[in-house]
Amino acid sequence: MWGFITSLNDILIPHLKALFDLTYFKAMAVNSAFFGAYALVSYPAGMMVKKTGYQKGLVIGLIIASLGCVGFAMAADVHQYWVFLLALFVLASGITILQVSANPFVSHLGPEKTASSRLTLTQAFNSLGTTLAPAFGSVFILSVAVLSAEQLAALAPEQLNQYYLDQASSVKFPYYLLATVLFSLAIIFAFIKLPNLKQDEETSIADNDSVFKHRHLVLGVLAIFMYVGGEVAIGSLLVNFFKEPNIAGMTEKVGAAYVTYYWGGAMIGRFIGAYLMLKVAANKVLTFNALMVIVLIVIAIVADGKLAMWSILGVGFFNSIMFPTIFSLAIHKLGALSSRGSGFLCVAIVGGALIPPLQGIVADTIGIQLSFIVPIFCYVYIAYYGFKGYKPKES
Template sequence: MAGPTASVAGAAASARPAATYRSALTLLASLFFMWGFITVINGTLLPHLRSVFDLSYFEATLIESVWFIAYFFASLPSAKLIERIGYQRSLVCGLLIMAAGSGGMMLAAWLPSYGVTLFMLFVIASGITLLQVAANPYVAVVGPEETASSRLNLVQAMNSAGTMLAPLFGAYLILGRSRGGTAAQGTILTEAERIADAQSVILPYGIVAAVLIVLAIIIARFPLPAMGQATSRLAKEERRGHSLWRHRNLVLGVPAIFIYLIAEIGVGNLFVNFVSRPDIGNMTNERAGHYLTLLWGGMMVGRFLGAALMQRIRAETVLAVFSIGAFLVMLVTVFADGPTAMWSLILVGFFHSIMFPTIFTLAIRGLGPLTEEGSGLLIMAIAGGALVFVQGMIADAYGLQLSFLLTAACELYVLFYALWGARPSPSALADEPARG
């Protein structure tokens, strides 16, 4: 049994007409699309800012670190805000925070200022954190409990659709309109060219801010079904005697999310710099940005495939197979060169596809009245993406290609989690009948 929380969620889902929660899922899918889109714009923003501000790999990856540090600091305040104003208003608030940060990026580009850029990225990421904390539990209870893992993979596929289109948007409106993005690698820019390049992000972030405001208005007016007790934290008395630490699948699932994010974000943010190298793809940053679309497109395909496979095959088995595939292609990326190394790095997107949603659902399995708290810890673990600066330091010290050995090591932990860590601990299993 999944415990009281899951039982309430299942009852709420069964009582709610299928058409109602499907329309809610469709709306939530647009949110997953938007935060995936905005997050991956960083993949093209990173090489752009590296050129504008003449940054080292460490300084460039620090941009992404600031982004994911927001998940750590904003998760708990987001949960408190949801308790106070509810899910729908929190979603609207998250979108408006993201819009404000996008407007701030226009200011940072006009100055231009590296420090203001970092702060505004933190603001945008804080808004996305609020959306994540609100939307993931909502998806978990808005439909039948038995299809939760498959459903989350499907909604995450829309997130991947956003990540697939974002590189095209960024390559065309940021890299394609800048001197640093269209010049050969190693070209030294004049001061005037740097200022012009910095201001090339004003238009794309203005478009993003406008879309977020429109989406916030739509959600504010949409009759989103209230989840009621399905997502309410149970009273302390009802949770007495239960402990998160008795659930091995959660205790080891939190670092699994943390470590997986190091791998995904490291690949996404160093992709353009790696593929554009003369010994790999020998192309401009703008062209490399188009290839980044294939990386995220592979994630979308993998999530649709994973959702179908998990209807018949255990999620742990699918996760293990995908983690082995990711480990092997990362070894090829490190030790091969030319197009072989480039295409193997693109292929890792397919194998990464199911990891986040599958780890998430396996980690909260069987938590019962502790599901909400466990979900909060997993969202905080997204802060693992902040450690991408470690790969930047390795790249500066030993070379960009060798730095992907860190990614390969992350895949091994995911494999460990799939084979052993995701199993509910014996003490938790023994306690299950008493909770049912």
């Protein structure tokens, strides 16, 4: 569900960009509102989960996310961009609590040496949601054609009112549906029996110990920042990239369907990666994948047509294992500090709020194709983390 909701932003961005006649920079405020919640909510969520336990954290996160979906659907009637952004922030706050609860829970369900494989496997089901969401959004959210400012000015008051009603209904149904599913899951997780791992982490923490003393965690926080920022920036601009005449010249609705391949590649890659990392060291797989992403982005920048399009879509496959791998490497050997470390790692997801607007500015300035140089810098750092930065070493 959180993969589905996160990926749906890739459809909302071109939809709201056209609806409110936004620049790329302003349209990226969708990501700023959504991923900004990670910066503000993650650490408090980590402290809350430390007290309530993982299971109650999951229930609370699902309820808040459900309320955010309801708010987003209701925002359609107001037709104000900032109201949409506020509802997305509430929705993302719930998703943040889910992340803080679920990721360390999965990591501690088995041996430390297979934590990367285990977390990658569960993230593969996250990718199932991200794969289905673009197709879902293209059918429901992009089903009503968005008119330009000139076309809107030419409409009679009755026609304009009907147009806004049609646009509102295009987001109401999917988000009310998501709210229902999330709330149903909250009820299920309130009663299902899960292993109680809270006590396992309640070991004493040395007075002089701190998450900031663990170098591999600190570098991992930056790696998560770079990864989420790079992945979200690319995914957010795919539909508009495919619209470019020298790339594919697709309509928004057709382009949205192709975003499925980006996230579908991530899903396939995670299932493969979950098995591969039982045989190969996780950091080596991370380094290789980061280097492959750099190559594919460079091709997307210098090439045209189908080659550029499929190269950027191929990034999804190699992105697949990065988040769970970085996460598990970063909390390795943290022991009782794992919950706090998880909170800081989830704060780093704010990269999804800061890097996409940066690429938006570059796209507004020199064009959308050249703007993909921004995520290249992100993946260069990730390659470094997989090569050297992951090693546990107290600073």
